Amino acid sequence: MTRYTSATDADRAEMLAEIGVGSVDELFEQIPEPLRLGRPLELADGLGENEVFGRLAALAERNADAEREICFLGAGMYDHYVPAIVDAITQRSEFLTPYTPYQPEISQGGLQVMFEFQTAMSELTALPVSSAGLYEGPSTVASAGYLAIGATGRSRFVVSRGVHPHSRETLATYAAGYGAELVEVGIEDGLTDAAALADAVDGETAAVFLQSPNFLGAVEDVEALGAAAKEHGALLIVACDPMTLGVLKPPGECGADVAVGEGQPLGNRLDFGGPSFGFFCATEEHIRRMPGRIAGETVDADERRGFVLTLQTREQHIRREKATHNICTAQALNALGGVIHLAWLGRQGYRELGELLLRRTAYARERLGAVGGVELLHEAPVAREFALRLDAPVAEVLDRCAERGIAAGYPLGHEYPEYEDGLLVAITERRSKEQIDQLAETLEETVQQLATSDQRRVPA
Amino acid sequence: MTRYTSATDADRAEMLAEIGVGSVDELFEQIPEPLRLGRPLELADGLGENEVFGRLAALAERNADAEREICFLGAGMYDHYVPAIVDAITQRSEFLTPYTPYQPEISQGGLQVMFEFQTAMSELTALPVSSAGLYEGPSTVASAGYLAIGATGRSRFVVSRGVHPHSRETLATYAAGYGAELVEVGIEDGLTDAAALADAVDGETAAVFLQSPNFLGAVEDVEALGAAAKEHGALLIVACDPMTLGVLKPPGECGADVAVGEGQPLGNRLDFGGPSFGFFCATEEHIRRMPGRIAGETVDADERRGFVLTLQTREQHIRREKATHNICTAQALNALGGVIHLAWLGRQGYRELGELLLRRTAYARERLGAVGGVELLHEAPVAREFALRLDAPVAEVLDRCAERGIAAGYPLGHEYPEYEDGLLVAITERRSKEQIDQLAETLEETVQQLATSDQRRVPA
Amino acid sequence: MTLPTITETPMQADRAVTIFEKSKEGRRAAVLPDAGVPERPLEELIPERLLRTEPPWLPEISEPEIVRHYNRISRRNFDLDTGFYPLGSCTMKHNPRLNERVAALSGHARLHPAQDPKRAQGALELMWLLQQALAEICGLPHVSLQPSAGSHGELAGLLLTRAYHADGGEQRSKVLTPDTSHGTNPASVTMAGYEAVKVATNERGGVEIDDLRAKASEDVACLMLTNPNTLGVFDENITEMAEIVHGVGGTLYYDGANLNAIMGHSRPGDMGFDIVHVNLHKSFSQPHGGGGPGGGPIAVSDRIEPFLPRPQVMRRDGANGAEPTFDLDFERSKSIGRLRGFQGNFGVFVRSYAYMLSLGGDGLAEASETAVLNANYLLARLRKGRAGRYLPVAFDRLPMHEFVLSGKPAKVELGVQTLDIAKRLLDFGFHPPTVYFPLLVDEALMVEPTETEPRENLDAFADAIDRILEEAESDPEIAKQAPYTTPVRRLDEVKANRQPVVRQALD
């Protein structure tokens, strides 16, 4: 009898008798003999719980996680503190183990969570309609592109180079399928080149993709940049950071038709990149083109308030090849984590956290910018992350910092060859002033040691 | 507004108006002015959740726990693997946050757990009646003494030196209160001195206290030793290790009137000594003298099966000064952990685990006993723990082992001056053969280095 | 056409079945590692007559079914994370999950209690810090964290008193407790080998001073008191009482169950108490766990200190500016000795210390303020309704953090007892108050809302009480046969006592 099963030999015998076959093998005879494996899988034998725990703990030991290192890495996922109630609630069997709420009468818990999630994301983005949990950030950007094609009948995307490289690459991957052409608009002084954007947008343009704060941390003037899209009837699709919307003007107030993004900062741990959730909000007119599940309010046979999956005619299980998207299993549990975190922060706390990030980031940017051999990559306003230039090989600096227990940031060179000396530094409420000072001192030391030139930053 | 509360200033104002007072201070005026503190407590200001987590994590970092060290420490608490379902279930609000089931109609969950716990402990000890969770091991021994006095009208205890030193000391502490005289019987070759015991027991003896396996790990012949108690009408009180009762003859089959013990090995983590639970089982005749809560089966108004707290006339909240014990809040949640662990092991697994402990312990004892400068402190049969003599200063050996990441065992000298060179080594299913060999090699090395004499163990 | 009407709630229909009854031979959850050592027959290792022949009849069941079993029965509990739980004297305040998280860190959870103090500095420092905080809150300089709960602390306090007197060559035999005291007080008195002597309560709910003076003889070892007491009122005469008892050489013991009323506002030490116990599972947010675990640390004055239990956590200042170090002190010649194994309920200390860090000094004081505010508000709301007539407050004065109502008028005028009202409250989704305690109040209902309840819940509770009394005015049977919607209805306790069935029969 294997792990987690109940069938004893006695059970098997009685069950086979009831079925009317002599052995379990007979049940597999419908598989043509040549297609039967006929040998054991080449996998180790099963292990007891303690041994499995030991193996996984040993692997975990070999990762430098944010508990062991002071983590200034960001680039789309951030080391925020996840309140204890998030784990306590998301680990409840009642939320952890059911599937998609196909039977609303016994799924009101999950459906109400979706409804609350939709409300929260709609509030954050200032857009009226929200889908309940897509996979994660970049694929959500690609899904927005799919909606834009359906909505405009056009197939040309104008994409700012400030949009997360993963999002741009994912968009391109999807576009190769549903067929769309991508035009990229460059960055000037940390911000999307407005003139170039205006030139790039035309009557064939299905959508303009912006991100704010952009990948370099700079807060874009979405409203101004979006004008070109409006002018040519293209959709304005804005990727945003859900932890900054307590202080930054929300996409809905900047003319965005669709706001998407990575939900990880809200109640989801880093998990080396997933699972987290994506969010997808839009204006009323797109409600029947939205991807993913949407919960709606209604009443039951006795007029009790209740919730159901609604507008399902958008979805694959009803519309099949005519569906607005192929998504089925998404990230419901991660979205629950997000809505709990937001409730825990509350209206005031959410705003205060945004302010905290702005102020600590401003401090960190000045402090680090003043370090010898370090200068700002751009002077544009930033919210929670900023880019530096190092007068030293970035990879080596990072190694030295790691030896001192600090993950100093994200090297830009890999995805932005033009910023081969660039370092992206992220701040969360977990990064104290002391830790920021420690990073400054460590950079001071290491950059000096590894300095590639003697030219030092001339104070502006 | 403080943490975890809801009263806003607006709430306060309205509530005070409803009460009809002008300020909260007025409500405290019933405290005579001189007794009011009139200054803030000299405690730091409150901290955010992330900061509190950081503080506690920093303290935890400074402990060498069994995750970081290979732990051969025992002496009453053992590093067994606690299955994941124990945490998952005991952390459910429904079990974690209610109090004692005073209202049975809404406490059937907790009451059924008590009933199941009683059944399980009764099965383990082979005694028909069980109380549901006393504090922990040693205080349970003292409580058994209190029962013995009530049951026999006598007040003389004969206690084997093989009983856990903490139990003997706790018994003495309690005895100073309820008034009892303690007579200790020594150890010969690891086992209670049978002759001395027989001499010590007389018509004034209320109870004989044994422990098996005893503190030196030796399995006592409880039945034989108990004869003296039977002969003189004294109660036989046996402390036992709940992880060994799958293989060792249970107290109930050895003539014990009362079996008690430390429940930690069952589903409870080490927690630096607590919380865990104590168990207390006895023969039918003592049912109305038992300490602590007992759940009983009954039916409700519609003849549905249900459970209630029963025989409450034993208890302090009913009988006050005439109660059989003063215990109120006990260790219900820890007892739940125990019953889940037992269900998870199941009848087969529980027995197998006992056998595993016996065999690994036998291996470890031979392996370590063969190390130069190390010899067995006694040759008596052992179950899961055994005692060695080191030809080197024990404390220094332990420090050296710790430097090599091993907690080699428990030094006996502190509580048994006669075994000043003694080391108690405990085995659990978490201690693999490889770890045992590693301990042997480490001892080989360190004992040699620190050898106090050249006399080496002569092979028997 | 006959549609099914609900005769039972789903939970009522789902009859209780124990995990033993679900057992089926050969099933299992655990998979154990193989020993990896020679498979020797047990008889070679242990004399056969010391071996067990039949393994115990533990359940045989798969892991999924174990999880389902306990998840399902867990829902047959009402719990604090579900609703209002105004169980008087028990301080059912919010249990922060943060505390569970930090207690589960392996540095705490997997630390062996016999670890060498050198390698358990974090744990010892945490205990020391908690001791300091409790000393400041109680106004007494020395703390032992060892007692496992309140009643354990009481026993410790009485044994300390005995040791203190014995040290002075004295042997005293009596301990005074008010008739309002909690059952554990007299029970502890007996267990500690003393005789419990009741002192009367005056018309304000405090101790009757004259009665105390009359009974305060040289033979009195101690006076055990709760203040605010179990009526929820503060005894203003405490200073005078202390003088009386100290005058005859007795000690004053403070039952800390009601500390939640006065944290940061008044201190037992300043009232003249020599020994105090604190219930960490009440004032300091350790979850009640269905009846434990708890923690009952004691704080004492200088004269009692020498007798504190062994071991004590001690702090050594680091030589020339080095970090201080912490150790366990076993060499305490006058100590009463141990009260339990190892160092106490450390996991509880972690939670309570985390709670203190979260609230801070001001936060604790404000918690007490809000607790008192909530109690007074709820009482005011109740008074306005039918409770004012049928459930009057036992002693007509402003309470502290809790108050006691008397159900006598309801019994006489409506024919419904406190028990009936409590049972009917279950149908309204509330945990009832503590009932029939303290004993000197007829048909007592003891209500403690705690500071973590929002006002809306207090209003809803007051409304429910009013509804129940209104129902009773028209038909007392409704309450008398309640509850109706709980997993089981009223249970036959007499049957349970007559023929006790205290374990699952297996066959």
Next chain:
Amino acid sequence: MTLPTITETPMQADRAVTIFEKSKEGRRAAVLPDAGVPERPLEELIPERLLRTEPPWLPEISEPEIVRHYNRISRRNFDLDTGFYPLGSCTMKHNPRLNERVAALSGHARLHPAQDPKRAQGALELMWLLQQALAEICGLPHVSLQPSAGSHGELAGLLLTRAYHADGGEQRSKVLTPDTSHGTNPASVTMAGYEAVKVATNERGGVEIDDLRAKASEDVACLMLTNPNTLGVFDENITEMAEIVHGVGGTLYYDGANLNAIMGHSRPGDMGFDIVHVNLHKSFSQPHGGGGPGGGPIAVSDRIEPFLPRPQVMRRDGANGAEPTFDLDFERSKSIGRLRGFQGNFGVFVRSYAYMLSLGGDGLAEASETAVLNANYLLARLRKGRAGRYLPVAFDRLPMHEFVLSGKPAKVELGVQTLDIAKRLLDFGFHPPTVYFPLLVDEALMVEPTETEPRENLDAFADAIDRILEEAESDPEIAKQAPYTTPVRRLDEVKANRQPVVRQALD
């Protein structure tokens, strides 16, 4: 005397209230650290016009009330840890808590995805080990863990097919899927820019070979198949079908949703498939979470490998006997590129890998055996009762791990539809099977018990179905108006669609 009878269950009486409606101005749970840096006005940091004027209307509520809110609504869910959940095609097998425990280790949970591979060796090795295991199970050598769920894997598979053909200078436009296929299949086809073409099903429930042959043109890029298919039967002609599709240069895509039937018994790669997706949240015990997270790794053959998504985990053998090291390979010139951010749902990988370690190779094979045994047993039990008459199995042969019943006779003879039977099952405490899928079966009920259900639960389910049909024989209305005991009764979906209310109105 009029005692209250239960007209509603307690949960029904407790009307839905969202957390936004519980909000009260000024309340909060979180306490944030102060910035500890100069308090500069925001306008100094960000141009005013880019700042938000009104913070969003998030709930204002205390922590205890947040916990209560979600605990209470959580009980309005039916879940796998409570009871039988035979939701066909979804493999609702036990979710071991061990997996949650190891996933929560900070080395996994707090590892930043942009951590330098040098300092994330444990995570990369785990991914590599999982890839190896999946490759062995699927019989295909190369694996990408990136897809976030099955449908994501399907899209990946089709984009791989497109890239594969493009690399050969080809452009194909059609993808074949059987009419029994899951909705995500055709939806993915469209999203990938292909035209979906249905192939018919034969009388044994397999693909109609002649129809396939007829439609298999040079313009066909791929055939997407589930085997055993959504009828729970194994298509014996798979080898021939593979020849046909490969014959015209198309690829074969295996939808792995039903892999739980054949683990260790048969491998998609050996059947001729080029691309396979695996649902880690089905066969490999990742909890379904109310609709995710999931994992949809893909395994592919050599000829597809060059096109796999970026980045790929790679293993470097250690120079002269040193430990191997692991890295991420971004330099894949022919890759279709990324499908998402970073490396995929790593937390899901940890759980599924722990599950594989727990069961081992034999355990996985045995899990499939038991899954097939349970399905066949349940079908046999059902057949014996009224289901045999009213709910016959759609294709009369031995199923694999699941089977599909047709409710047509019940509809015609009893006037109760599959929906009614499903709703009535709720009153009996069961989650209903998947209904109305696959589409080609009238009134379909798709039943998948999985291997982790004990026989007793299968018996109870069969008995419940029989009871429901018996009720229907005497009074169909009972089923038609069901459920009666659930937190809410049948909901008005038309209303929800007509005037969609998709968020809480705030005012």
